[in-house]
Amino acid sequence: MIQLEAVTKVFQSGRGEIRALDNVSLSVEASRFVAVMGKSGSGKSTLLNCIGGLESPDKGTVTCFGTPINSLTARELSLFQRRHVGFVFQQGNLLSYLSVAQNIGFPLSLNGIGGSRRSKRIDELLDRIGLPAVAKALPHELSSGETQRVAIARAIAHNPKMVLADEPTANLDTATGQQAVGLMRDMGRDHGCTIILATHDNEITEIADTVFGLKDGRIYKEED
């Protein structure tokens, strides 16, 4: 289970104080597919960053599968992230100098999975995302849709407990976006992985188990 209690995150900017998250509390059951809805600037990315430990909240606590992640040391947090978290970013954000196979293999290597086990898992994931032929390609040789599929494979490669996806369909056309989200949901389901996806695409909410609505840093609705 993922639990947030009274989480507040404030940014200082040239426009003054921005309250990205304002006293947010929520719970997500394990293995759920969760959509966080909201307009641009509503705090969706900050919420995902706080859950995944990419930034720490100013107030409140974040507990992921029994681990209070905002009280971990930097090293403990890194080890938690590499083992239990997978990220999918808006632009894919593959490592530009690694091939597709090396990008998918990166989290496996971090988790000490090497040799034939790694190769087998990479092949399996490439088949699953329908891109077995691009193993040796570099990220700049892929289309946006292919990039996002590889990013999903990389996020899920090491069987994390949760995958956090920050507007993964923002740069894709509707059909490709739906394919990518469907792929993520299916792969997550296969591995019993909790998926939290930030989006402003209403169609995605139809396939989500739970939907949180976020506005001005506050949860204003929760639908199962």
Next chain:
Amino acid sequence: MKSEGFGFWARIALLFLVRSGRSTASLSIMMISAVAALIFLSALAVGVNDAMLRNTVGLFSGHITGYGISPSVQPEDFKVKGVEGVLKRVYIPGILSHGRLDRPMTLCGIDPRSETNLTALRKKMVSGGYPQNGRAELMISKTLAQEFDVQMGAALVFVSEQPRTALKLTVSGIYQTQIDPLRRDIVFCPLNVMPARDLPWSAAVFLQRGRAVQEILDAYGQKWSHQYRFESWETRMPDLRQLIDLEYISMGIVIILVFGVVAVGIACAFVIFILKNIREYGIMKAMGVTQREMSLLIVMKVGLMNVMACGVGLLMGVAAVWAVIGSGGIDLTAFTSYNRYFSVSGVIYPRLTAFSLWAPPVTAFLFSLISALWPAALLARRQPADIIRMI
């Protein structure tokens, strides 16, 4: 589960360098040219000092002078390992006169053939040549020839008290030099026409290239049990010693300044090189790469590039030095003709020393590693979300 270690991060760093081809190449070119230029500059500084020493001791005096040597001892007796040759010279003080003009003078008896082989005074001849063995001939400086108003073939008389003698000598050669004692105080004749053969003699010892003077002095000390007095060129010519030291100091300052400027350039370029990809470091951090692993990766990138660039720079620097040596050195004659420390030749041959080989690459390497500290610290301090937002 144990994560991947050193080899994994080295492979990632190498992939980064190879696949960031243009950035790696442009930064490498800067490193290579800096290291090569600094190696050449260091070698040139050594070469300038070598040239001054070669010119000064090679003209006449040799690296070591031995005094009061018994007539029974032969020059060959001083030929130990590292000695190229030994010249026997006998000095007699007296008066040199021509017509009504006379001057206090030292007559130096020499073996013309050996002198020609070992010293460079022959290159300074403006008329005639060395006196010939068995002939009552005299070699004088152009300054003295002008003072006495004599030409080739003129007869001069040398008179001495100790031993009491008077010698009539014909001018066979006139040389020109800027070295004062050679210009005004000494004239040369063959040893075998000297008035006395059983006088103590002086040895001018010439060493092989690269030999340390002290090594030979120690050998002489052992062989002759300090029976004879020997002086190195450093003792005889403290001005030259000081000049060489000053040259090393000033060249050292120049090299450090150049190092400084180059190092700042390298450091800035490395910072840009690392920060250019800062977003990817943020992604890696989000994937669970620890601060230690991140720092290791940065150091690996900087280190691998440096090893490659410094290696190539080293080879290019050495090649440049060899190319200059192969093409006959750098001829600065036009700029050194009035300098007594370049009295024989103004040609500089750069010489590689251990210092000139290791100092530039090691310094460049250290500065690059230091330059990686700031980005590494920045990445360690910032949260992944901040880093990803940076660009």
